Amino acid sequence: MSKAPPEIISLYTQDSSALTLKWLGKPLKPKEDYRLVRGRGTFVDDVQLPRMTYMAFLRSPYSHARIKRIDVSRAKSMPGVLLVWTGDDIKKRMRPLPQATPPPARNAIDYPLAVDKVRFQGEPVAMVVAESRYIAEDAVNQIDVDYEPLPAVVDAERALEPGAPLVHEEVGTNLIAHVHYKWGDVDYYFQHADLVVEAKFHYHRFTGAPLETNAVVADYDERADVMTIYCNNQAPMEWLPQLSAGLNMPYPKLRVVTRDIGGGFGTKLINYVYMILAALASKELKRPVKYMETRTENLQAAAHNAERTCTVSAAVRKDGTVLALRMRCVDDDGAYSRHEPAGMTVWAQVSTGMYKIRALENDYYAVFTNKCPSTSIRGFSRAPHLFMIERIMDRIARKLGMDPAEIRMKNLVGPEEMPYMTPSGGIYDSGNWPEGLRRALEAADYWGWRKRQEELRRQGRIIGVGVVVGSDSAGPNMAQVKMYNPGLPYTGGTEGALVQMTPDGKVRVILGSSPQGMGHETTAAQVVADVLDISYDDIYVQTGFDSFSSVYTMHSGTYGSRFAPIGLSAVYLAAARLKEKLAKMAAYLLKCPEGDVVIENGAARCAKDPQRSMELRRIARIAYGNVNELPPGMEPGLYSLAIFRPPFQNPDENRRANLALTYSYNVHVVVVEIDPETGMPKILSYTALEDSGRIVNPLIVDGQVHGAIAHGVAEALYEKYHYDEDGNLLNPTFVDYLAPTALEIPDMKVIHMETPSPFTPTGAKGMGEGGGTAVQAVISAVEDALAPLGGELGESHADPETILRILKGAARGKSEV
Numbered sequence: 001m002s003k004a005p006p007e008i009i010s011l012y013t014q015d016s017s018a019l020t021l022k023w024l025g026k027p028l029k030p031k032e033d034y035r036l037v038r039g040r041g042t043f044v045d046d047v048q049l050p051r052m053t054y055m056a057f058l059r060s061p062y063s064h065a066r067i068k069r070i071d072v073s074r075a076k077s078m079p080g081v082l083l084v085w086t087g088d089d090i091k092k093r094m095r096p097l098p099q100a101t102p103p104p105a106r107n108a109i110d111y112p113l114a115v116d117k118v119r120f121q122g123e124p125v126a127m128v129v130a131e132s133r134y135i136a137e138d139a140v141n142q143i144d145v146d147y148e149p150l151p152a153v154v155d156a157e158r159a160l161e162p163g164a165p166l167v168h169e170e171v172g173t174n175l176i177a178h179v180h181y182k183w184g185d186v187d188y189y190f191q192h193a194d195l196v197v198e199a200k201f202h203y204h205r206f207t208g209a210p211l212e213t214n215a216v217v218a219d220y221d222e223r224a225d226v227m228t229i230y231c232n233n234q235a236p237m238e239w240l241p242q243l244s245a246g247l248n249m250p251y252p253k254l255r256v257v258t259r260d261i262g263g264g265f266g267t268k269l270i271n272y273v274y275m276i277l278a279a280l281a282s283k284e285l286k287r288p289v290k291y292m293e294t295r296t297e298n299l300q301a302a303a304h305n306a307e308r309t310c311t312v313s314a315a316v317r318k319d320g321t322v323l324a325l326r327m328r329c330v331d332d333d334g335a336y337s338r339h340e341p342a343g344m345t346v347w348a349q350v351s352t353g354m355y356k357i358r359a360l361e362n363d364y365y366a367v368f369t370n371k372c373p374s375t376s377i378r379g380f381s382r383a384p385h386l387f388m389i390e391r392i393m394d395r396i397a398r399k400l401g402m403d404p405a406e407i408r409m410k411n412l413v414g415p416e417e418m419p420y421m422t423p424s425g426g427i428y429d430s431g432n433w434p435e436g437l438r439r440a441l442e443a444a445d446y447w448g449w450r451k452r453q454e455e456l457r458r459q460g461r462i463i464g465v466g467v468v469v470g471s472d473s474a475g476p477n478m479a480q481v482k483m484y485n486p487g488l489p490y491t492g493g494t495e496g497a498l499v500q501m502t503p504d505g506k507v508r509v510i511l512g513s514s515p516q517g518m519g520h521e522t523t524a525a526q527v528v529a530d531v532l533d534i535s536y537d538d539i540y541v542q543t544g545f546d547s548f549s550s551v552y553t554m555h556s557g558t559y560g561s562r563f564a565p566i567g568l569s570a571v572y573l574a575a576a577r578l579k580e581k582l583a584k585m586a587a588y589l590l591k592c593p594e595g596d597v598v599i600e601n602g603a604a605r606c607a608k609d610p611q612r613s614m615e616l617r618r619i620a621r622i623a624y625g626n627v628n629e630l631p632p633g634m635e636p637g638l639y640s641l642a643i644f645r646p647p648f649q650n651p652d653e654n655r656r657a658n659l660a661l662t663y664s665y666n667v668h669v670v671v672v673e674i675d676p677e678t679g680m681p682k683i684l685s686y687t688a689l690e691d692s693g694r695i696v697n698p699l700i701v702d703g704q705v706h707g708a709i710a711h712g713v714a715e716a717l718y719e720k721y722h723y724d725e726d727g728n729l730l731n732p733t734f735v736d737y738l739a740p741t742a743l744e745i746p747d748m749k750v751i752h753m754e755t756p757s758p759f760t761p762t763g764a765k766g767m768g769e770g771g772g773t774a775v776q777a778v779i780s781a782v783e784d785a786l787a788p789l790g791g792e793l794g795e796s797h798a799d800p801e802t803i804l805r806i807l808k809g810a811a812r813g814k815s816e817v
Contacts, residue, residue, distance in 0.1 A: 004421040011647045012419075012427065012661075014569070014761040018576040020600070023530040024762065027698045030522040031541065032260075041260035042543070044215035045292055047230045052217075053082055055278055055291040056136035058126040058143045059301065060118035063154070063370040063727025064165065065147040067117055067125065074142040075128055080135040083281055084143070086126045087115035093280055094246045097273075101337045102485040105176045108168040108368075110336050112246070112273040117150070119167050119335035120372050121729055122301030129281045129289055152370040152727035156332035157309060159367045167335055167368035176333055176366040177341045177484040181348065181655060183423035184359025186315075189324035193315035197396045203308040203384035204797045205332070205721040208377050208711075209739045210516070212262025213293035214271040214302055218278035222286055228255040229275050234264045234514050235557020237547065239272040246276035247283070259544040261516035265711070266376040267303045268516075269559065270338040300732040304721060305377035306343050306366075307332040308384040312392045320400055320407045324359040325352070327388065331366045334373040341366035343374075345480040346381035349473035349659040350771070351424035353389040354433055355411040360423055366484075370727040376559060378711050382473055383772020387796055390468045390776040398787065404780070405446060405467045409437055412469065419758070425656035426473075428663045429757045429765070436689050436753050437469060437667050443751050444669035444687035457788065462674040463684075464785025467667070470773035472692070474561035474766020475661030477648040483655045493562065493661070494645045496551030497570040499528055499578050501638040503624040505602070505617025507534065509541040510549065512556035513567050518768065519700040520563055524571045526696055527762060531575035532582075533600045534616065551641055561766030564696065565662040565757070566644055572761045573642035581638060585619050588631040646759070662757045662765035664692040668709075668777035674785050676807060679800035681717060681782050683746040688773075691753040694763030702750055704768035710745045712774020716782075718744065720797045 035041055072084045090113045099106040109115070114125050126143050130136035151165040158164055159174040167174055190196060217230040227249060233239065236256040243254055256275075261268070274291055282289045293302065310329040316322055329347075333340035344366045351360055397407040413420045415432040422428070441447070446467065453463045479491035498510040509524050521541035529536040542550070550556075551570075579599055586604035587594040590612045598607045605613035620638055622629050627636040651657035671685040688705055695701050718738040722730040731737040756763030775796055782803070783793045791806035 002421060003417045004419040004427050008427065009419055012759045014759060016761045016763060018531045018572065018579060019762065020530050020533050022533060023526045023536055024694060024696050025698070026526065028522060028526065028536060030519045030700065031525060032519060032521050036260065043212060043260050043262055044217060044230055044232050047217045049217065049219055049288040051287045053129050053131060053285060053287050053289050054133040054136045055127055055129050055281060055289050056133065056140050057124040058140045059297070060114065060121060060123045060125050062118055062147055062149055063121040064150040064152040065118050066150060067114060067145060068148050069146040070126060071144040072126060075139040078135065078139050078142065080131040081128060081139045082131065082285055083129040084126065084139070085113065087111055087113040091115050094248065094276070097338070098241055098245055099337060100481065100485060100488055101176055101341065104171050104173065105337065107170050108337065109170055110338070112277045120370055121727055122297065122372065123335070127277060129285065154369055154371060154723050154725060154727050156307065156330045156367045156369055159369050160365065167370060174368045176337055176368060177344060179344060179364045179484050181360070181362040181364065183351070183654065183656065184324065186324050186326055186359040186361040189359050190315045190326065193323055194318040195316050195399070196313055197316055197392060197399050198311065198313040199392060199395050200311045200794055201388050201391050202795050203387055204795060205304050205307045206377070206715050206719040207299065207302070207304050208265025208267040210263030210265055210267055213295060213298040214268060214274055215292050216271070216275050216278045217288055217290045218275065218282040219288040220279070220282040220286060226253050226255060227279050227283065228257065229279055230257045231271070231275050232258060232261040232268050233271055233275065234268045234516065235559055236514065236545065237552045237554055237556040240554060242272050243276060247279050254547065256547045257544065258514045261514065264516040264558070265378045266380055266559065270303050270373065270375045273338070295734060296732050299737055300729050301372055303375040304334065304372045306340055306374035310388045312388050314392050314396055316396055318400070320396070320402050320410045322355060322357050322396065322411050325357060327362040329362060329364050332369050332371065333366050334369060334371040336373040338373050339375040341484055342376070342481060343381035345483040346476065347385035348424050348480065349426060349476065350382045350386055350471050351426060352422050353386055354413060354469045354471060354665065356413055358423065371723060378708070379769045379772035383775065386470050386771055387776050390780065394780055394783065405437065405441055408467065408469055409434055412437065425658055426660065427658045429759045430755045431665045431691055432755060433469065433665055436665055436691055439751065439753065440667035440669055440687060440689035441467070443689065443749060444685060446669055449671050449685065462676060462785045464672045464781040464783065466670045466777045466781030466784055468773055468776040468780050469667050470771035470776065472561050472664040472666070472767045472769050472771045473660035474664065475565035475646065476560040476562065477657065477659045478555060479648060479650045479657060480659045483651050491650055492555065492645060492648050493566055494553040494555045494643055495562070495566045495570045496553055496556065496641065496643045497574045498551045499571065499574040499640045501578060501616065501620045503621050505615065505620045507532065507539045509539060509571065510551060511541065511567065512545065512550055512552040513558045513563050514545045515558055518558065518563060518704065519697060520567065522700060523568060523696045527568050527571045528575045531572060532579055534602045553643060561769050564764040564766045565760045566646065568696070568762050568764055569760050570642050570644035573644055574640045577642060578638060578640035581640065582616060582619060585623060585630065585634070586614060589614060589619065589622065589629065661759055662693065664690065664765040664767040666690050666770060666773050668773045670777040670781040672778070672781040672785055674782070674803060679804035679807060681798065681803070683713070686746045686748040688748060688750050689753065690750065690767065691755050692767035693754065693765035694756040695752065695754055696762065696764050701767065705750050705770070706748065708768060708770030709748055709774045712770065712772060713745055713778055714740045716775045716778035716796065716798060720799065
């Protein structure tokens, strides 16, 4: 499209005048690490309460079957067993989970335990609560279930065909939602293109595989009628409607607590089903109930990413200019829509990728299948969409005989066009993307590798070089869900923070997020130290989240790379307001004009008379105890609460809207060599450039980049779920689901650019999910290696077996897998 209108830019631009830039950008050791490396973290399994009981599940061995009979008598008779429930028992105690889907999919009946039939392998069929975990697990094995197997549907495109088995008969179709997007004059550009390049791609199914599996402890206080739930959910307040409906309790009676969380990557967003079951059991028994998911349960039934299949057509000029895209995409969302079909809108945050593509059409479907329900795994929805764009860019380059780096450079949005508005209404906030690509190519010695590639190929070695660009769109506008269900009352994107200076001059910070290793305590402390100009060591950030003491909104949580642009913005606002109050108090106490007060180095002073000064800790003591010295009418205490709200709008009648606050930029350059005997790719060189705006803490940013690359390499080369035609998951353990270790992850070179965002007061952008760029880069490199042999990859996973099939098929002509 073009540069965003001035009035839009003005609306989004934030004031950052309170920053001193004394603490931002410093590679400070994370505050969290001091606790965690000494083994003093507090995870859900560390929660020990008097009279604790333990929950376990019987899970379905079938992906689709009617439950004809369940006999729980032997389990109930076992010593130490306190409770045995089936779906019928749950049905008596709660209403079905609320559905965010449009009709008729909203008619799907979803309970945390299967009622009448099972819809995916691993679905809980019955639960046991006992005096110990061992007794609970043994009792589960004493439950007898008589199943009537039903035909399964495991292919998303087949699920839409007439006569396909129905996952939910009450819905009458496997279609969850269908949205037809069209921005710009797509037809015109295709009619006037020099050529059209078309391909079909599949983004495969995998998971986040966090070190800590799902866990919950529920403790019902009968006297206060309060339910306390200790959990590791990433966004517990987002699921308040589900918890409140499932437990039939008002929000003020629900206390949700997170402490340290051992990774999430999106997999822990929909574990609210276990929170509800544990809470119902605790309410029944009047005792605490704990559930710790096993690794097999986690891999089989916790949460997968949504597979995506897209046919992509590009209208192109002979000089490599990409004019428009036309797509048809189908998401496989699994058996229940507990988080989805949000993915069928989130992709639009990065609708045209990093390119000046003028128009876009996407005919989009989300469907039910007999697989594990899906959720937002790292890079949610944007990663598969950017994968489709980057893959078609490679195909265009090959078709035109251009280098992949050259065609990207030609189409990138330029710095003079920032902030840039996409055809879908997205606003890319800042960046010099061509310069970033140039720097990444130089750091990777890209052109040198191209020359060596030719030499090595002549020696018979199979070498590939991949280069891709991507974005971590961050701070989502939840009004995006209105694009598939206009009636949903869920819009915007907010976060809260509380900053308090205590009577001794120290500072306490309470966040609304639920971090899982992202360094929120550290970066929040750096922002507060920077604004108040006090020591970083004098700031204490509350670990985790507690709905009875934390500041929250219904957007609160850790997902969508939102903490840097939205969470830290709330911290900044709270600290800036506290600074203003300190300045007002100081002006009165120092008998100094308010506008003349300077706060720096832990003290307030008069700029025109520096001899008149007072330490902040003394002002704090007055604010809490010696309050008669305060200005008349001033409220005692030094508390500052802030809710940051970006100026998001709802999508218009054409579904155009800005769906994210910031857009980081990354370039990955990968060199691989394929072993012709085993088909195994080996990464010879990995270079990544990241522009995440102003860097708050370089150590944390580097760690997030390393993690995103590790996940991407894993997805491209190691991790993939395999289902058979009956819906059986064939690799539900780490024996055959190949999560890589540090030995499999390559050495990597990470370089940075810093283009502060004008849309956040700190200038920071969200980052860490990486936009799936690592997956795209590895697959691009592998396909580049196979291209001279006639091989093409239509999949986001390239395991040795796949590559060997391509190599063996090369002699017979072009091969695509």
